[in-house]
Structures are given as C-alpha cells and as structure tokens.
Amino acid sequence: MVNLILDNVADGVFTVDPHFKITFFNAAAEQITGFSHDEAVGRPCFEVFRTPLCGQDCPLRHTLHTGEKVKSFEVDILTSTRKRQSVSVSTAPLLDGEGNFVGGVETFRDLSPIEDLRRAMRHQFTFDDIVAKSATMRQIVASLPNVARSNATVLVEGSAGTGKELIANAIHGASRRRDGPFVKVSCGVLPSAILESELFGSDDAQSGRLRAATHGTLFLDDVADIPLPLQAKLFGALEPADDEGVRVIAATKHDLSQRVQAGSFREDLYYRLNVVVLHLPNLAERREDMPLLVDFFIDRLNLRMGRNLQGLTHGAMSMLLQHPFPGNVRELENALEHAYIVAAGSRIGPDDLPAHVRDGAPPSPGTPPRSERQLIQSALERHMWSVPRAAAALGMHRTTLWRKMKRLGLERPA
Known part of the structure; x- marks a missing residue:
C-alpha cells in the first residue's frame, strides 16, 4: 500500500539500505532521472542519482552517518541520457516499525519549470x-x-x-x-x-x-x-x-x-x-521540428499562465503542419499563444487557431482590432477582470493593457 501511494506522488522518492544500495524507486523518480525501477533497484545510488556531491558532500551520506535530516538542498543531477537536471533534495533516516535504523530515504523535486521561468x-x-x-x-x-x-x-x-x-x-x-x-x-x-x-x-x-x-x-x-x-x-x-x-x-x-x-x-x-x-x-524547411516546438511553447505557456493545457487536437496539428509559416518560429509561437488564450477546452482545436492559419493565408501586417479585442477580453474574463493578472498572462505591462482596453472600449461588466 505504501509503495502504491509513493508511486502516485509528484516528487521522486528512493530508499537505500545502510550500504547505499537502492531498495525502492518510485514512478516520479523514473520520470525525472530516466532510469526505470528495475534499472535502479539494487545499484548504488551514486550510479543512478548522479550529482557533483556524490562522495563526501552527499546529503544522503550525511543523513546516514549522523541521523540528521537535510531539507530542500538544490543540486544538479545527470539523467540517464546525460542531460543536466536541477532538483531540490531532502533526506531523512529510514526506520523500521520498532525504530531501528535500516537505511535512508531521499525525496527530490524537479526544478526545471522553475529554472525555465x-x-x-x-x-x-x-x-x-x-x-x-x-x-x-x-x-x-x-x-x-x-x-x-x-x-x-x-x-x-x-x-x-x-x-x-x-x-x-x-x-x-x-x-x-x-x-x-x-x-x-x-x-x-x-x-x-x-x-x-x-x-x-x-x-x-x-x-x-x-x-x-x-x-x-x-x-x-x-x-x-x-x-x-x-x-x-x-x-x-x-x-x-x-x-x-x-x-x-x-x-x-x-x-x-x-x-x-x-x-x-x-x-x-x-x-x-x-x-x-x-x-x-526557415520553419518550412524543418517541419519535423514543429510538433516538438508546439510541445515546447505549450509547456512554457502552461508555466506562465498557470494552466494545464494538454496540447493540440489532431485536426489543429494537421492545420499547423499545412500552413506555410512565412513568419517562421515567431509566427508559430504567436499563433499558439492566440489559440492558448481563446481555447476553452483541455486541448487547442482548429477553431482556436488564428484566422490566417485556418484559412491558409499569411498573417496581415497589422492585427485586426476585432482579433485583438477577442484576445484581451478572453484574458480578462479568465482572470476575473483583474488587470494585473490579465496583463501578465498577455505578456504586457498593466498600463499598456489599460490603454488598449480604453481604445477598444472594454469595461468590466457591472
């Protein structure tokens, strides 16, 4: 039951015996490190959870030697693909039901969204x-x-x-x-x-x-x-x-x-x-990058706006792949931000994309006032007409948003 619970928490968790051999490795630990449970269990922790501190300065070693807890220690690890990943580590002694020392437990949180921000x-x-x-x-x-x-x-x-x-x-x-x-x-x-x-x-x-x-x-x-x-x-x-x-x-x-x-x-x-x-x-010469770029921008928008949009529907992705994108990656990013703001569901659909993408035409030199009004009004409604929060979501200063609201005749409903 305990293992089932730990496999459903967002933080990575692993336990070691007194000899630093991994005895448990939860699902989040697999996702963050890239090592599977079967690859990790039985191996020394320093072969899986690889940090510059492995050895004398290791927080888990400190806990096993002194019995003291370590909380929220930031460090970089190397994943299974040798990618650097920032994590926050906490360690504690692992005791059995009678209070006897049987090893240590380490929890770690992926800090990459914070680092991205x-x-x-x-x-x-x-x-x-x-x-x-x-x-x-x-x-x-x-x-x-x-x-x-x-x-x-x-x-x-x-x-x-x-x-x-x-x-x-x-x-x-x-x-x-x-x-x-x-x-x-x-x-x-x-x-x-x-x-x-x-x-x-x-x-x-x-x-x-x-x-x-x-x-x-x-x-x-x-x-x-x-x-x-x-x-x-x-x-x-x-x-x-x-x-x-x-x-x-x-x-x-x-x-x-x-x-x-x-x-x-x-x-x-x-x-x-x-x-x-x-x-x-040009983006038209690297279309195989487009799904990855879409995921990258959606993840960044989720982080910035505090939502959890799941991506695009098949129809919306097909529409993007057929568009010529003369404005390249910047045009794709702007189109996704537009769609992200107006999307009401858990995924961006074809109707959420800007008109020029749906119609297969290049974007006009100036954004049509109606489209700008729609974007701003949608952001204001999503944030309960809080100008500071809507401005942050739109990536503009609050005074700029006030000016645009006045020009477009947007007022908070009575």
Missing part, C-alpha cells in the same frame, strides 16, 4: 531551449558548444522569426562570458544618430552599448541595416575578441555578401563579422 525572466537561454529534430538544426546545435568556447565573432543568418536571438543568447550562456552582460542593439529600428549614440555613447560620457558589453557579448541585431558611415566607425572599434574585450554576435535576415557587392555594406566589416557563420533554416 528564471531563465525567461533573465532572458537567458541554453542549448536545451533550442528544439532540434531536423538534421539541419541538429547539425547547428552540435556545433554550438565549440562556438561558445571560442571568442570568435559569429554571424547568424536567417529569415525573420527563425530564432537568431535565441541562438545568440544560448552561445553567450554557454561561454566563459556567461556571467558578463549580454547587450543587444537593434540596428534596424534606430535612426543613424541615435544608433551611433547607442553604440558609442555621447562625446562627454562613454556610456555606449559597446563599452557596456565589456567582458560580455554585444549582439548586433539586423546588422545589415547599419548606415554606411556608421559601419566605418564600427569597424574601427571592433577588435578581435579576447577574454578582456567584447565578443560580437551579429544577426541578419539579408545576404551580406550581396550587400557588399551592391555597395551598401563595407567589405572590411563583412570579413570582420564573417568568422563563424550559422545559417538558420
């Missing part, structure tokens, strides 16, 4: 956040650890919405510069004078982004859109990176070599940036 709040991502089943994406992901270990300048090419910033952020997060700043400059949206000030600071205050990225990474998004006069100044400021300087990762949705031939991009700057080149495919 922490990273999202800090805008920090790892290679685990890059969904890759297609051969092209697997090849790119396989190269990233070596790219991260170097100081080389990286040029990330790809259409809008393919995930260039995610790749840049993951490279930074896996590099020796991970504790330094990740500084983004959106080169395509700023006028030349403002962009120059952003990069280099004003004449009397060296407060530019280039200096702010010292010991870290400078991410130049839409680098092809930097005006020619400013390209010369940037070339002069960019030195080959070392551990003390600034590493540059640039991103572009244009072919820079064609821009060079057309005379709109400096050749010397092109070769300064063109050291390691990563070309990200």
Whole structure:
C-alpha cells in the first residue's frame, strides 16, 4: 500500500539500505532521472542519482552517518541520457516499525519549470531551449558548444522569426562570458544618430552599448541595416575578441555578401563579422521540428499562465503542419499563444487557431482590432477582470493593457 501511494506522488522518492544500495524507486523518480525501477533497484545510488556531491558532500551520506535530516538542498543531477537536471533534495533516516535504523530515504523535486521561468525572466537561454529534430538544426546545435568556447565573432543568418536571438543568447550562456552582460542593439529600428549614440555613447560620457558589453557579448541585431558611415566607425572599434574585450554576435535576415557587392555594406566589416557563420533554416524547411516546438511553447505557456493545457487536437496539428509559416518560429509561437488564450477546452482545436492559419493565408501586417479585442477580453474574463493578472498572462505591462482596453472600449461588466 505504501509503495502504491509513493508511486502516485509528484516528487521522486528512493530508499537505500545502510550500504547505499537502492531498495525502492518510485514512478516520479523514473520520470525525472530516466532510469526505470528495475534499472535502479539494487545499484548504488551514486550510479543512478548522479550529482557533483556524490562522495563526501552527499546529503544522503550525511543523513546516514549522523541521523540528521537535510531539507530542500538544490543540486544538479545527470539523467540517464546525460542531460543536466536541477532538483531540490531532502533526506531523512529510514526506520523500521520498532525504530531501528535500516537505511535512508531521499525525496527530490524537479526544478526545471522553475529554472525555465528564471531563465525567461533573465532572458537567458541554453542549448536545451533550442528544439532540434531536423538534421539541419541538429547539425547547428552540435556545433554550438565549440562556438561558445571560442571568442570568435559569429554571424547568424536567417529569415525573420527563425530564432537568431535565441541562438545568440544560448552561445553567450554557454561561454566563459556567461556571467558578463549580454547587450543587444537593434540596428534596424534606430535612426543613424541615435544608433551611433547607442553604440558609442555621447562625446562627454562613454556610456555606449559597446563599452557596456565589456567582458560580455554585444549582439548586433539586423546588422545589415547599419548606415554606411556608421559601419566605418564600427569597424574601427571592433577588435578581435579576447577574454578582456567584447565578443560580437551579429544577426541578419539579408545576404551580406550581396550587400557588399551592391555597395551598401563595407567589405572590411563583412570579413570582420564573417568568422563563424550559422545559417538558420526557415520553419518550412524543418517541419519535423514543429510538433516538438508546439510541445515546447505549450509547456512554457502552461508555466506562465498557470494552466494545464494538454496540447493540440489532431485536426489543429494537421492545420499547423499545412500552413506555410512565412513568419517562421515567431509566427508559430504567436499563433499558439492566440489559440492558448481563446481555447476553452483541455486541448487547442482548429477553431482556436488564428484566422490566417485556418484559412491558409499569411498573417496581415497589422492585427485586426476585432482579433485583438477577442484576445484581451478572453484574458480578462479568465482572470476575473483583474488587470494585473490579465496583463501578465498577455505578456504586457498593466498600463499598456489599460490603454488598449480604453481604445477598444472594454469595461468590466457591472
């Protein structure tokens, strides 16, 4: 009966004898570690529950030697597939019915949802956040650890919405510069004078982004859109990176070599940036990744919005797989967020998807007011017309939501 109960709790539980041999391994422990009950039972715990603390600093060893409990100790384990997993560990002595010491019990909670939320709040991502089943994406992901270990300048090419910033952020997060700043400059949206000030600071205050990225990474998004006069100044400021300087990762949705031939991009700057080149495919070229991407985004939305949506119906998934997605992964993410907010059932159905996906047409440049109204009203109703909670669910500031409500004529029902 006790084993049946423990197999239905969410936390991993295993017990060991006085010699650290596993005697029980519940279902949650199987799910978190990747080891089955039969694989775990009878083996030393350090062969299954693998942490950097195995040995002298092991919480379970401390409990077995002293009889003292350990509570909520955070540590990383290696799963059966050698994936790093963050868990919170608690240990206690295991006593028989007469109070005699017979071993120890360890419970552990999967902290990966909390870690995902922490990273999202800090805008920090790892290679685990890059969904890759297609051969092209697997090849790119396989190269990233070596790219991260170097100081080389990286040029990330790809259409809008393919995930260039995610790749840049993951490279930074896996590099020796991970504790330094990740500084983004959106080169395509700023006028030349403002962009120059952003990069280099004003004449009397060296407060530019280039200096702010010292010991870290400078991410130049839409680098092809930097005006020619400013390209010369940037070339002069960019030195080959070392551990003390600034590493540059640039991103572009244009072919820079064609821009060079057309005379709109400096050749010397092109070769300064063109050291390691990563070309990200369009979503239409990696459709086998789409079910994994759907699961990834639904899990993230469940975590953010406090729901437990089970995914998509077969009809909705078929509709997504047939859509061309000219906006790539970003369009897919936006379509899923729309569907997530309006879905009333436990799964997203075809009718929950945006109209342009249902109709097989590309999205219009501006969101139709009626669609925006539907999204906002649905979020407000789901959160009992609490503006702070609805704003958090929609991913916008509460004042932005107030303005949109006023513009759309949305008022709390009397």
